[in-house]
Amino acid sequence: MKKREKLFNEVESVRVIAGYSKKSINSNDSEWDLDEAKLKVILNSVKYYEVAEGHGPVNALDNAIRKILVKAEFDRLIVDKGYSSQKKFKSLTQQELDDKTLEIAKKKVDTIKLESYSVVKLGGQDTASEVIITLRMVSEDKSVGSIVSSTNVLEASFKALTDCYQQLLK
Numbered sequence: 001m002k003k004r005e006k007l008f009n010e011v012e013s014v015r016v017i018a019g020y021s022k023k024s025i026n027s028n029d030s031e032w033d034l035d036e037a038k039l040k041v042i043l044n045s046v047k048y049y050e051v052a053e054g055h056g057p058v059n060a061l062d063n064a065i066r067k068i069l070v071k072a073e074f075d076r077l078i079v080d081k082g083y084s085s086q087k088k089f090k091s092l093t094q095q096e097l098d099d100k101t102l103e104i105a106k107k108k109v110d111t112i113k114l115e116s117y118s119v120v121k122l123g124g125q126d127t128a129s130e131v132i133i134t135l136r137m138v139s140e141d142k143s144v145g146s147i148v149s150s151t152n153v154l155e156a157s158f159k160a161l162t163d164c165y166q167q168l169l170k
Contacts, residue, residue, distance in 0.1 A: 007065075007166040008041040015039075016057045016154055039064040043072050058117065058157045065161055066109050069169070073105035112139045112168055119153060135160040139168050 019033035034053040037060035041048055050067040054060030078101060115136040122130045133156040136145040146163035150156035 007162040012040040137164040
């Protein structure tokens with residue numbers, strides 16, 4: 001079986017902060033504080049750093065990945081496609097060009113949706129047990145999945161997310 005390329009050339013750091021307050025812990029409310037993910041990666045020789053919030057740690061990770069992918073796609077469109085030199089964009093100001101390019105970049109990433117996410121604990125009696133993450137994502141014309149195991153649910157989730165994005169964006 002051929003090994004797939006990784007989404008990022010290098011992952012420098014991944015940090016997820018769970019946000020619980022006295023109010024949310026002591027409440028029967030379903031309103032939880034937002035979790036936060038900080039992600040520092042290298043993609044196409046460019047270093048990206050993003051912070052994103054989410055409803056749960058995996059959603060925060062997904063949001064940080066998406067923000068980086070939009071920035072990377074924006075950079076690619078400007079450089080590879082030469083949008084700033086194309087005739088049809090000559091009448092736009094630099095800000096309008098940047099806004100238009102960002103809109104195109106966001107649209108590409110926004111078409112990707114999480115279809116399913118599941119966690120299965122393998123054996124063991126404690127929280128250090130190995131887990132299997134099964135994740136499926138879809139875009140307008142493609143459906144992909146990833147299965148990753150680890151003793152760290154966030155590590156496995158991050159790997160499964162980036163694997164699916166890699167398959168959808170290649």
